[in-house]
Amino acid sequence: MDWQATRPGETSAPLPERQDAHFVFIGRIRTPFATRDQCPRQGDSENGPECRVEIDAPWHAALMGIAAFAYLDLLYWMHEARRDLVTQTPRGAEPLGTFALRSPVRPNPIALSRVRLLRVEEGALIVRGLDCLDGTPLLDVKPNRCAQSPAQEHRHAAS
Amino acid sequence: MDWQATRPGETSAPLPERQDAHFVFIGRIRTPFATRDQCPRQGDSENGPECRVEIDAPWHAALMGIAAFAYLDLLYWMHEARRDLVTQTPRGAEPLGTFALRSPVRPNPIALSRVRLLRVEEGALIVRGLDCLDGTPLLDVKPNRCAQSPAQEHRHAAS
Numbered sequence: 001m002d003w004q005a006t007r008p009g010e011t012s013a014p015l016p017e018r019q020d021a022h023f024v025f026i027g028r029i030r031t032p033f034a035t036r037d038q039c040p041r042q043g044d045s046e047n048g049p050e051c052r053v054e055i056d057a058p059w060h061a062a063l064m065g066i067a068a069f070a071y072l073d074l075l076y077w078m079h080e081a082r083r084d085l086v087t088q089t090p091r092g093a094e095p096l097g098t099f100a101l102r103s104p105v106r107p108n109p110i111a112l113s114r115v116r117l118l119r120v121e122e123g124a125l126i127v128r129g130l131d132c133l134d135g136t137p138l139l140d141v142k143p144n145r146c147a148q149s150p151a152q153e154h155r156h157a158a159s
Numbered sequence: 160m161d162w163q164a165t166r167p168g169e170t171s172a173p174l175p176e177r178q179d180a181h182f183v184f185i186g187r188i189r190t191p192f193a194t195r196d197q198c199p200r201q202g203d204s205e206n207g208p209e210c211r212v213e214i215d216a217p218w219h220a221a222l223m224g225i226a227a228f229a230y231l232d233l234l235y236w237m238h239e240a241r242r243d244l245v246t247q248t249p250r251g252a253e254p255l256g257t258f259a260l261r262s263p264v265r266p267n268p269i270a271l272s273r274v275r276l277l278r279v280e281e282g283a284l285i286v287r288g289l290d291c292l293d294g295t296p297l298l299d300v301k302p303n304r305c306a307q308s309p310a311q312e313h314r315h316a317a318s
Contacts, residue, residue: 011220013217016183016217019182020181020182020296021182021184022178022181022182023181023266023267024175024177024178024179024266025179025180026266042304058172059172059257061170061245061246061256062256062257062258063259066256066259069259075234075269075271079180086217086218086220086221087223096224097221097222097224097225099214099218099221099222099299099300100222100223100224101301101302102302102304106299107182107299108182108183108234108299110182110234110298112234112271112301139267139269140265140266143260145273
């Protein structure tokens with residue numbers, strides 16, 4: 001794939017030198033997709049393959065109560081994506097601003113997927129709906145808000 | 160607020176010393192909420208107050224085409240949140256794992272809000288649906304996937 005090439009209509013800006021904050025990877029995502037070409041264009045939370053979200057040991061207890069949710073929001077780091085494109089030209093389309101696209105190429109390549117939670121194992125979540133590379137670093141797991149009933153929303157809201 | 164206190168049932172783990180990745184703030188969020196007590200429990204994308212999402216100059220062109228979307232996903236950094244709680248006890252509730260909550264307190268305090276896009280101004284988005292502090296640093300803006308029609312999905316998908 002011509003991941004590093006620039007197509008007509010694409011513009012870039014160097015990432016600022018400063019580092020405003022840092023994060024720690026809390027686990028890894030295991031998918032059947034070993035290369036970018038194997039990744040589907042979009043995850044399918046109903047019919048996609050089962051994937052395994054492995055949580056590192058210090059945060060195993062942070063899964064307590066998560067089995068009550070049918071859908072989760074996963075945030076993960078697109079560790080192979082370039083970060084400097086300001087406008088992009090999707091294949092067969094007109095140029096668009098990076099923030100009008102869900103491309104992995106963005107100044108902070110944080111991906112967001114809504115997944116269906118199938119079951120919880122020891123320190124791991126089995127889900128459907130991912131389209132990322134095997135080994136992708138995990139940043140966060142949250143209950144999906146849209147999928148919560150009002151009662152759950154009240155019960156599980158932040159204090 | 161007793162932000163730093165630990166309630167019954169809460170457990171913590173020190174954040175690892177390592178820094179796995181870094182990000183840059185791409186702008187700031189302007190809301191009417193100057194203190195945590197003023198922040199609503201949850202944003203309201205239909206009836207909440209208008210908020211202004213200010214994009215820094217290097218990424219102004221990254222907004223090109225965004226006016227076509229009615230709903231956006233905003234990712235932002237909860238810069239005042241502690242990062243060490245593994246289980247938490249919401250007010251009046253039982254303890255739950257951090258990943259079963261949408262509390263700002265989490266190892267990577269990245270917040271996710273689905274907002275309604277009202278209009279685009281020069282280098283700024285006017286939206287409804289935020290519940291965060293005025294001045295909150297912005298990490299990313301994406302079209303909301305659920306809100307896209309299949310035609311838009313095709314047109315704006317990542318290449």
